[in-house]
Amino acid sequence: MSADAPDAAALVAACAAEVAAVAGDAGGATRRRLLVVAHALALAGRDLAAGAAPAGDPALAAAIRAGRHDAELAQVATRLRDGVRARVEIAHPGYAAR
Amino acid sequence: MTAPDPALVREALVEAGAGDPGPELTIEPLAGGASRESWVVAGRWVLKRDHPSETDPPQTAAKEFAALQAAGAAGVPVPEPVCCEPAGGRFGTAGYVAALVPGTSSPRKILALDEPARLAIACDVGAAVGALAAAVAPNPEMIPRGGTNSGLTDADPVAAVLEELARDVEALAPDRPVLALALRALELARPEPAGTVLVHGDLRLGNVMVEAGRVRALIDWEFCRAGDPAEDLGFFCLRPWRFGADERRAGGLCGLEPVLEAHGGGLDVARVRWWEAVGQLRWGLYCLRHAAGFAAGRHQHLERGVLGRRIAEVEWDLLDLVEEAA
Numbered sequence: 001m002s003a004d005a006p007d008a009a010a011l012v013a014a015c016a017a018e019v020a021a022v023a024g025d026a027g028g029a030t031r032r033r034l035l036v037v038a039h040a041l042a043l044a045g046r047d048l049a050a051g052a053a054p055a056g057d058p059a060l061a062a063a064i065r066a067g068r069h070d071a072e073l074a075q076v077a078t079r080l081r082d083g084v085r086a087r088v089e090i091a092h093p094g095y096a097a098r
Numbered sequence: 099m100t101a102p103d104p105a106l107v108r109e110a111l112v113e114a115g116a117g118d119p120g121p122e123l124t125i126e127p128l129a130g131g132a133s134r135e136s137w138v139v140a141g142r143w144v145l146k147r148d149h150p151s152e153t154d155p156p157q158t159a160a161k162e163f164a165a166l167q168a169a170g171a172a173g174v175p176v177p178e179p180v181c182c183e184p185a186g187g188r189f190g191t192a193g194y195v196a197a198l199v200p201g202t203s204s205p206r207k208i209l210a211l212d213e214p215a216r217l218a219i220a221c222d223v224g225a226a227v228g229a230l231a232a233a234v235a236p237n238p239e240m241i242p243r244g245g246t247n248s249g250l251t252d253a254d255p256v257a258a259v260l261e262e263l264a265r266d267v268e269a270l271a272p273d274r275p276v277l278a279l280a281l282r283a284l285e286l287a288r289p290e291p292a293g294t295v296l297v298h299g300d301l302r303l304g305n306v307m308v309e310a311g312r313v314r315a316l317i318d319w320e321f322c323r324a325g326d327p328a329e330d331l332g333f334f335c336l337r338p339w340r341f342g343a344d345e346r347r348a349g350g351l352c353g354l355e356p357v358l359e360a361h362g363g364g365l366d367v368a369r370v371r372w373w374e375a376v377g378q379l380r381w382g383l384y385c386l387r388h389a390a391g392f393a394a395g396r397h398q399h400l401e402r403g404v405l406g407r408r409i410a411e412v413e414w415d416l417l418d419l420v421e422e423a424a
Contacts, residue, residue, distance in 0.1 A: 036401045043407055056273025064278040065267075073283050074424035077417045080276055084417060087410040095411050098344055 013045035046090045054083060099135065101125045102147065106188035107139055111195065114181035116143070134159075134320055135191075138198060143180060146320075147193025159192040160184065165233075165296060165322040166196060172233035174226050175315045201309030203317065205341045208308050209350050215311035220351035222313035223306060224360030227330045231295045231363055254291045255326040259376055260284065263383070270386045276413040280379050283420045289369050297325035302339040303349050328365050331357060332373025336381060337415045338408075375419045382412035 006014070016038050023034035047053070063069060069076050088096045104123050112118050119140035128136040134146040148159060163182040170176045177196035185192040202208065208219065263281050271277045298305070299321030307315045333339075334349050334357075343350030348357045358365050389406020391397050 036404065040400060040404045043404065057275050058273040060275040061271075061273055061278040064275055064282050067282070069279075070282065070286060073279060073286075074421050076275070076279055077420045077424075080279070080413075081417060084276060084410060084413045088414050091407045091410040096414055098342070 007048075009045050009048035012041055012048060016041035016045055043091065046093075050086075050090055054087070099127060100190075101127070102137060102145060102189050102193075107145065107195070110181050110183060110188045111139075111143070114195075116180045116195075134193070139195065142198055143195045144177065144198050145189060145193055145195045147183075147189045148185070148191040150191055159194050162319050162322060163194040165319055166194075168233040168296060169230055169316075169319075173229040174233065175222075175313055176319075177315050177317060199307045199315040199317065201307040201314045203304055203307050205303040205339070205350070208303050208306070209341055209343055211311060213352075216346075216351040217356060218311060219306070219308055219313055220348050220357050221360035223301070223316075223334065223349070223351075224331070224357035225362070226313065226316055227298075227301070227334075228361035228363045230298065230330070231327050233296045255294055255324070255329065256289055256291055259326075260288065263376070263379055266383045266387075267379075270383055270390060274409075274413070276416055277379065277382060279420055280375060280416040283423060284372065284375055284379070287372060287423060289372055292327050292369070294324045295327050297323060297329045299323050299325065299330070299333075301330040301334045302336070303341075303351075304339075326369075326373060327363060328369040328373045329376075331361065331365065332370045332375075333377040335370065335374045336377050338381065338411070371419070371423070375416070375423070378412060378415055378419060382409055382416070385409050385412060 019034055019041060020038035023031050023038055026034055064073075064076065085096050102125055104125055105121070107125065108119055108121065108123055119142065123140040124138075125140075125145070126138045128138050128144065135149055137145040137147075139145050146159070146162075160182055163179055166176050166179040170178065177199050180195040180197065182194040183189045183192065209216070211219070260281075263284070267274075267277050267281050298316055298319060300318060301316065305316060305318045306313055307317050331348075331354075335347050335354065337344060340346060340350035346352050347354045354367060354370060358367065358370070385405045385408045388399075388402040389409070392399070392403030392406065397403075
């Protein structure tokens with residue numbers, strides 16, 4: 001049996017679009033507040049579509065702080081890129097491509 | 099929000115020799131300001147005062163007022179300071195009045211100007227920061243010694259900021275390798291001390307009032323403190339303050355070189371970029387602090403809660419800065 005549709009991600013994304021449209025008809029402080037709500041909903045929709053968020057890495061963070069990667073900071077930065085790129089695409093689509 | 103008492107504000111203005119706005123003066127709220135209420139008085143002045151609920155403002159009104167006086171005397175374009183009142187004084191909470199400066203501080207409008215105007219504005223900012231480095235307060239006790247929430251002292255801004263960042267990364271982001279990496283890179287590239295000067299502390303286009311294609315004033319001095327000579331221009335270069343004009347490092351206006359030339363203080367590019375990375379890391383920690391407050395139920399401010407999610411952008415930009423410095 002297929003899952004009921006639309007799913008949570010699609011519903012939240014639709015809510016974001018609806019609130020953004022209402023914001024377009026509003027003015028002043030109300031418009032600003034509605035745009036914040038639309039932004040939060042759009043972000044939540046992308047979160048739901050992406051699935052579980054990646055966990056942090058306290059061990060690596062501690063090793064870096066202790067100086068155990070001092071000779072290869074740029075290489076560590078390169079290795080961390082892909083994980084950050086995926087999170088940026090959820091938080092601010094397109095930002096990493098600019 | 100309850101407006102200040104017009105009669106008492108009038109009395110303070112008259113006493114300061116600013117002129118009598120008359121008994122019918124208007125007092126209207128002005129949007130903006132992170133820790134202060136702002137009010138337009140008689141269309142000629144701005145009254146900034148602490149929110150009644152504010153218990154730990156980044157800078158006291160009296161010190162901010164003194165910093166404005168010192169900056170203005172050094173030739174920095176600022177809103178002309180008029181008078182200052184303590185908590186419980188004629189403005190209710192602690193606050194001060196300065197002249198209303200005409201123009202816009204909208205980054206979108208400023209960045210839409212043509213290239214010569216953007217260059218002129220950037221050079222005005224550079225010259226203003228250069229002049230600020232020479233500011234001397236009439237009373238040395240009134241020179242801000244660092245925001246009460248930053249813990250900075252004026253002994254050595256480089257050492258102090260590294261201590262501050264290490265403490266905050268440990269408290270707010272012990273599981274974030276990118277922030278650890280950025281901090282370690284800063285520690286390894288630590289510049290020699292270059293003295294302590296008065297800094298604006300929040301220098302970005304949103305705090306630069308522009309009219310007719312030139313800078314009229316640096317405004318909103320609530321984060322002013324003692325700092326490093328390169329600190330303000332480093333902060334001015336943060337990618338979030340370029341508003342999409344990413345290739346123009348100095349606030350989205352132009353490259354950094356003409357700004358350094360206009361500054362005239364011999365700042366080197368590497369030192370400004372070090373402070374840019376400091377600013378980027380501080381900005382990330384600021385976002386995390388608001389997100390943590392939201393998650394813990396200390397506030398229900400949606401915009402500040404969502405601010406926490408900007409940490410991904412901050413980390414992306416920090417990786418750029420680490421790779422650029424390597």
